[in-house]
Amino acid sequence: MPFFSIVIPTYNRARLLEETLESVFAQESTDYEVLVVDDGSTDDTQAVLARYGERVRGLRQTNQGQGAARNLGIQQATGEYVVFLDSDDLWFPWALATYRQVIHMYGEPAVVMGSPAPFHHLEELGRVRREPLRAHAFADYFATAEESFVRTACVIAVRTEALRQVGGFTSRRISGEDHDLLYRLGTERGFAWIEAPLVVGYRQHGGSSxxxxxxxxxxxxxxxxxxxxxxxxxxxxxxxxxxxxxxxxxxxxxxxxxxxxxxxxxxxxxxxxxxxxxxxxxxxxxxxxxxxxxxxxxxxxxx
Known part of the structure; x- marks a missing residue:
């Protein structure tokens, strides 16, 4: 059984998905499985996945939205922790190793949240350096209410058992489904926030439609x-x-x-x-x- 199940939902992002997967396969820590959930793409996403062979478990569904896609990945996950990564974001090579270090340091908390590096162009990520670990432990997620940090699904690792107990993500097509999940995980034992090093390049797109x-x-x-x-x-x-x-x-x-x-x-x-x-x-x-x-x-x- 792998330690991490990496769940990547995607929809019509074949080119960006390749960059995302390359950042996964560049990880220092290799005790993982990769599950890419194609949410009904109409581009060449399936051809991209085929090139990776057995390194990727490709799952496919009719277009139902990101929450439903992540839930399919959760259902199929075999790892102790599920780590979510969006198909337009990029991990730094130390991401999984940092999550695992913090998980062991704080006695296997239900949720570990990393910190993102927002970017528009890939060259911006070249300025990010691996800083010494700075992490903070809390009794649970609700205990972080007075803290100020970015809260989003693309930087969390969650104990698989806890995810399944709360039912995963809402399948509604809304923004904020990641906050809803975190609130339902709010009293699960143990929460850790990784202030440094930054673990994910968080791609910024154009203005809001x-x-x-x-x-x-x-x-x-x-x-x-x-x-x-x-x-x-x-x-x-x-x-x-x-x-x-x-x-x-x-x-x-x-x-x-x-x-x-x-x-x-x-x-x-x-x-x-x-x-x-x-x-x-x-x-x-x-x-x-x-x-x-x-x-x-x-x-x-x-x-």
């Missing part, structure tokens, strides 16, 4: 509704931590929506999150965001 903005709105509405329904663990004792995490994300997305030219969605998400903000309370945001949106719209009209 209208559909991406809508999916961001839908994703935050889903997270707020799941919290309202009591879908996340921890009960009343952990409610404040959950709200801190969800509302930090909500504030980011409302600002992103307004700056992306969707002030109506920004204000609707503000309205839906208002009761939760009152529970904290976050007066500066509650009082300041509506006039900020108006000012933002006026600035855009003057351009």
């Amino acid at each position: 209208s559909r991406e903005l809508e999916r961001g709105f839908e994703g935050l509405c889903y997270l707020l509704e799941q919290e309202r329904l009591g879908a996340y663990p921890g009960g009343a004792a952990r409610r404040r931590e959950r709200l801190m995490l969800i509302l930090h994300n909500a504030r980011h997305v409302t600002r992103w929506l307004a700056e992306g030219g969707r002030p109506g969605l920004a204000l609707e998400l503000y309205r839906r999150s208002l009761r939760a903000h009152l529970a904290m309370p976050r007066w500066r945001y509650m009082l300041g965001f509506p006039p900020w949106v108006v000012a933002s719209v006026l600035r855009q009209l003057r351009r």
Whole structure:
């Protein structure tokens, strides 16, 4: 049984997928299996996978979205930990070795999260150096509520058993499915954050499309509704931590929506999150965001 199952969902990214896989096969640590889930691609993704032969387990499904693709990979994984990698991102050679070092250092935590290096062009990654290990341990994910670091599925390793217990990712086509997973893993024993070295090159694409903005709105509405329904663990004792995490994300997305030219969605998400903000309370945001949106719209009209 391999230590890591690497799950890579992909959709119509044949060229980028090759670069991603090459970064996997350049890893110092080799105790892994690679599962690429083709989410109904119509390009030459299958031809790319065929060239790797038995080094890659190719899985294929009709187009159902990234969450469903990752879930298929989770179902087929045989490793102790599942590590997620997006098909347009790149690992540094020390990524898996660093995850494994931290896993052993902190007694096999349920979740280990690395830190990404955002990039637009490959040459930017040449400036990244392997720094000495700096990692931080917490009782669980919710205990990180007051910490500030990038939280995304493309930098996490999760104990396979824990993933299956919480049901994997939501299959809804929303942005924020990775946050939803982390909240459902919120009380699983052990969480570690790797501050350094950086483990993944996180590719930045062009400006946000209208559909991406809508999916961001839908994703935050889903997270707020799941919290309202009591879908996340921890009960009343952990409610404040959950709200801190969800509302930090909500504030980011409302600002992103307004700056992306969707002030109506920004204000609707503000309205839906208002009761939760009152529970904290976050007066500066509650009082300041509506006039900020108006000012933002006026600035855009003057351009």
